[in-house]
Amino acid sequence: MSKTNTPEEASEQEAVAQLSTAPQEDRTPGSAKFGVIGWARWFWRQLTSMRVALILLFLLSLAAIPGSLIPQSGTDQMKVDAFKKAHEHLGPVYDKLGLFHVYSSVWFSAIYILLFVSLIGCIIPRTWQFVGQLRGRPPGAPKRLDRMPAYATWRTETGADEVREAALTLLRKRRYRSHVAGSAVAAEKGYLREAGNLVFHISLIVMLVGFATGQLFKSDGTKLILEGDGFANTLTQYDDFSSGNLFDKDTGLEPFSFTLKDFTGTYERSGPNKGTARTYKADVVYSEGADGKEKNATIKVNEPLKINGTKVFLSGHGYAPVVTVRDGKGKVVSKQAVPLLPIDSNQTSTGAVKVMDGYKNGQGKKEQLGFNAFFVPTFAGSGKGDMFSQFPALDFPVLALSAYHGSLGVDSGIPQNVYQLDTTNMKQFKDSKGALLKKRLLPGESMKLPNGAGSVTFEKGVKEWATFEVAKQPGTDWALIGAIGAIAGLVGSLFIQRRRVWVRATTGDDGVTVVEMAGLGRSESAKLPEELGALVDKVHARAPSAPEPSADSEDSETTAVPAAEGAEK
Numbered sequence: 001m002s003k004t005n006t007p008e009e010a011s012e013q014e015a016v017a018q019l020s021t022a023p024q025e026d027r028t029p030g031s032a033k034f035g036v037i038g039w040a041r042w043f044w045r046q047l048t049s050m051r052v053a054l055i056l057l058f059l060l061s062l063a064a065i066p067g068s069l070i071p072q073s074g075t076d077q078m079k080v081d082a083f084k085k086a087h088e089h090l091g092p093v094y095d096k097l098g099l100f101h102v103y104s105s106v107w108f109s110a111i112y113i114l115l116f117v118s119l120i121g122c123i124i125p126r127t128w129q130f131v132g133q134l135r136g137r138p139p140g141a142p143k144r145l146d147r148m149p150a151y152a153t154w155r156t157e158t159g160a161d162e163v164r165e166a167a168l169t170l171l172r173k174r175r176y177r178s179h180v181a182g183s184a185v186a187a188e189k190g191y192l193r194e195a196g197n198l199v200f201h202i203s204l205i206v207m208l209v210g211f212a213t214g215q216l217f218k219s220d221g222t223k224l225i226l227e228g229d230g231f232a233n234t235l236t237q238y239d240d241f242s243s244g245n246l247f248d249k250d251t252g253l254e255p256f257s258f259t260l261k262d263f264t265g266t267y268e269r270s271g272p273n274k275g276t277a278r279t280y281k282a283d284v285v286y287s288e289g290a291d292g293k294e295k296n297a298t299i300k301v302n303e304p305l306k307i308n309g310t311k312v313f314l315s316g317h318g319y320a321p322v323v324t325v326r327d328g329k330g331k332v333v334s335k336q337a338v339p340l341l342p343i344d345s346n347q348t349s350t351g352a353v354k355v356m357d358g359y360k361n362g363q364g365k366k367e368q369l370g371f372n373a374f375f376v377p378t379f380a381g382s383g384k385g386d387m388f389s390q391f392p393a394l395d396f397p398v399l400a401l402s403a404y405h406g407s408l409g410v411d412s413g414i415p416q417n418v419y420q421l422d423t424t425n426m427k428q429f430k431d432s433k434g435a436l437l438k439k440r441l442l443p444g445e446s447m448k449l450p451n452g453a454g455s456v457t458f459e460k461g462v463k464e465w466a467t468f469e470v471a472k473q474p475g476t477d478w479a480l481i482g483a484i485g486a487i488a489g490l491v492g493s494l495f496i497q498r499r500r501v502w503v504r505a506t507t508g509d510d511g512v513t514v515v516e517m518a519g520l521g522r523s524e525s526a527k528l529p530e531e532l533g534a535l536v537d538k539v540h541a542r543a544p545s546a547p548e549p550s551a552d553s554e555d556s557e558t559t560a561v562p563a564a565e566g567a568e569k
Contacts, residue, residue, distance in 0.1 A: 047114070048121030056115040057204075063111055067102035070094065076242070103215050104245055116208065123201045130194050138177060141184035141502035141518075148502075148518035150532040158543035160513045163505035166542040167517075170535065176501065184504035193522070196492020199485055207482025213475030216246040219253065220471045226320055226337055227463050230259035233310070233470065254310040254472065258286035258297075263464045265317060267392050275346060275392055282314050282466045299468070309472055316467035318342050318349055321375055321399050322459040325355050328452045333358040337463040340375050341419050346389035349375045352421040353401070353456075354408055361405065361453045368408045370421045371456065374400040387440070399458045401447060402438035403429040429453070498522045501535060505543075512546050515539070 046052055071079035080100050084091035098105030145151060156163065164185050171178040171187040178187035221241035223231050231237055233253050243249065266279040282299045288307060299305050305312040320337040327333050333355060340349035353371040361367050378391035379398040387400055406426035429437035429450055439447040441458035448455045499521040506514050517539065519532040 044121065047118050048125075049118075050122065053115065053118045053122060053201075056111060056118055060108075060111050060115060063102065063108050066099045070099050070102070072102065073100045112208070112212070116205065119201055119205050119208075123198060123205070126194075126201075127198055130198060133194075134191065137179050137181075138186040138188035138500060140181035140186050141504050145502060145504060145516045145518035148520050150519040150529045151517070152532065152536045153514065153516045154540065155508075155512050155514055155546045156543040157546045158513055160505040160507050163513060163515055163539070163543045164503065167503035167505075167539050170538050170542075171501065171503075174535070183506050184502050187501045187503075188499070189501075190496050190498030190522075192492055193496040193498045194493075196489045196494075196496060198489070200489030200493060203482045203485030203489055205482075207479050207486060210475035210477070210479030210482055214244075214473040214479065216244040217252070217475070218471070218473040219243040219247050220469065220473075222315065222467055222469050224316075224339055224465055224467045225260045226339065226465045227260055227263055230257060231468070232257040238470075252472075254308050255290065256286060256288045256292070256307050256310070258284045258305070258312070260284055260466060263317060263466045265392070265464070277392075280314070280317070282468075309474065311471050313469040313471065314466060315469045318465055318467075319347060319375060319377060319394070319397075320463040320465050321373070321397070322461060322463060323353050323371070323373075323399075324457040324459055325353075325359065325369060325454065326457075327358075327360045327454045329360075330454075333454075335459075338373065339419075339465045340373055344388070345392065347377050347392040348387075348389040351375075351419045354410075354418075354421070356408060356410055359454070361451075367405050368410075368426075370404040370406075370408055370423070370426055372402045372404075372421050377462075394462055397443060397462055398440050400438065400440045401456060401458075402436065403447070403449060403456065405429060405453070497527065499528055499531070501532065503539065513543070515543060 071083050073080050083100075084095075087094075094100055098107065102108055142148070146153070158166075160183070164180055164183075167185045168178055168180060171185065174189070176187035176189045177191070178185055180186075219241070220243070221238035223237060223239050225231055233256050235241060235249055235253065243252070260282055262283045264279055264281050264283070265277060268274050268276045268278060280301050284297050284299060284305065285294050286297055286305065286307070287294045297305050299312060299314045301314055304314070318340060320339040322335070322337045324332060325334040336353070338351060338353050340351035342349050351373050353369075353373055355369040359367055359369055374387055375397070376387060376389035377393060377397050378389050378395040380388070380390050381396075387398070404421065404423055404426040409422050409425055431437050431450055437447075437450065441447060441456075443458055443460040443462070446455045446457040499519055501519050502517070504516040508514055517532060517536050519528050521528045
């Protein structure tokens with residue numbers, strides 16, 4: 001095809017124009033008189049191009065990887081501190097690079113903002129052009145329809161006006177936007193392709209806004225609750241709490257409270273899935289606001305309690321043996337259900353029992369007591385292995401204790417783990433033979449402390465506890481809507497074909513009407529010739545081919561002419 005823009009080629013180029021709303025470059029860097037404004041325009045067009053948007057989206061996904069692999073200060077500061085201690089040289093490097101707070105780092109924010117700018121800068125002009133195309137009409141037919149990718153022509157005795165009217169009616173019936181332009185009918189279909197493209201871009205922005213809102217305004221906390229105990233959604237009630245940078249801790253927490261009435265856990269008794277939970281639920285009573293009416297609810301795994309945008313998840317379970325401590329005079333100084341942490345799937349649990357006030361030893365002196373505790377809900381039996389549970393249910397509970405006395409260090413001002421015993425300033429009790437005092441207890445049994453110092457009793461009736469995760473992450477609904485919209489828009493932009501059809505009917509010198517039909521798609525499609533062929537059959541039925549003028553004349557039946565090689569797509 002010639003490079004010279006002849007009038008015919010100019011007409012063809014106009015027919016092809018506006019099939020896409022992508023902005024067109026008018027100059028390239030290095031051309032004459034490009035200038036500062038030209039360079040700025042070029043950089044802006046590069047930034048708002050689909051190519052750069054995809055690159056930024058890819059970079060954003062790469063940038064999020066460290067946030068999932070490296071401990072984050074906003075989520076778990078203790079893990080961050082532990083990582084720094086374990087990696088003395090790597091920790092400071094990560095800190096300078098912002099890898100401990102990826103989502104609030106400068107470089108992550110820069111990628112995020114650039115992606116926003118790229119998408120918005122891409123959407124606005126394309127939307128404006130698309131609206132202009134919707135308000136306009138399909139362009140008139142090119143002078144040379146036989147240069148189109150799909151083409152057919154024949155001669156008919158039906159009048160040109162009747163052919164155009166029949167074609168117009170048919171095309172509108174097939175949902176083409178069509179009108180008569182001169183001697184031809186111009187029609188176009190597939191506008192939803194570009195609409196799908198715009199929906200995809202807009203949905204990406206909605207999805208990114210949803211994710212950003214969720215990260216900035218989120219809150220997430222955990223709380224361990226014993227059966228019979230309650231929880232109020234205030235900051236001081238949480239065992240662990242983290243939030244987004246813009247979360248308001250004074251007003252952001254939803255006012256509600258709940259009480260754990262009962263926890264139920266049942267397990268498979270036999271087979272390859274022995275020990276697997278069958279029932280795992282927490283029955284609670286909750287109320288909204290300060291004076292809300294109490295309501296019953298059941299929280300299960302993946303079935304949280306939902307209260308005005310806040311979700312309460314059931315995240316863990318364990319046992320809390322009830323331990324009673326008496327002093328040398330038999331006075332009860334402590335009776336508490338002590339939550340112990342599971343260390344395996346059969347609920348073998350460890351923890352500590354601490355008695356900080358009210359205890360007096362055999363000499364009448366005030367001391368603090370501490371007990372390292374090891375609990376198994378189902379003991380294998382004496383001489384049948386180590387102290388590890390054989391099943392997660394309370395079939396044969398046993399509590400092993402080792403006793404210490406002295407100072408627990410709770411007055412030092414240094415935070416302590418409630419599940420661990422600091423024995424730095426403590427001594428372990430010894431029995432009459434000088435051996436370290438430790439004993440396995442069945443429910444109802446007691447361990448006496450030496451020299452009349454008192455006793456420790458493992459009470460009957462082991463309590464259960466459950467841990468709950470209270471999470472609020474606004475923007476998740478918008479992120480979901482954005483994701484669905486992006487998929488729908490992508491499907492539309494990939495599978496909807498935008499195409500144009502022209503039907504020209506002109507009367508020749510011999511009074512016979514010459515009909516030409518041609519189709520043009522934005523991209524090559526095997527369906528375009530088939531679609532045009534179906535339209536040709538319908539129009540030909542209304543305007544059949546004229547009879548042969550003579551035996552020597554060429555066949556005037558419908559003739560399909562292949563597209564010229566190199567024609568515009």
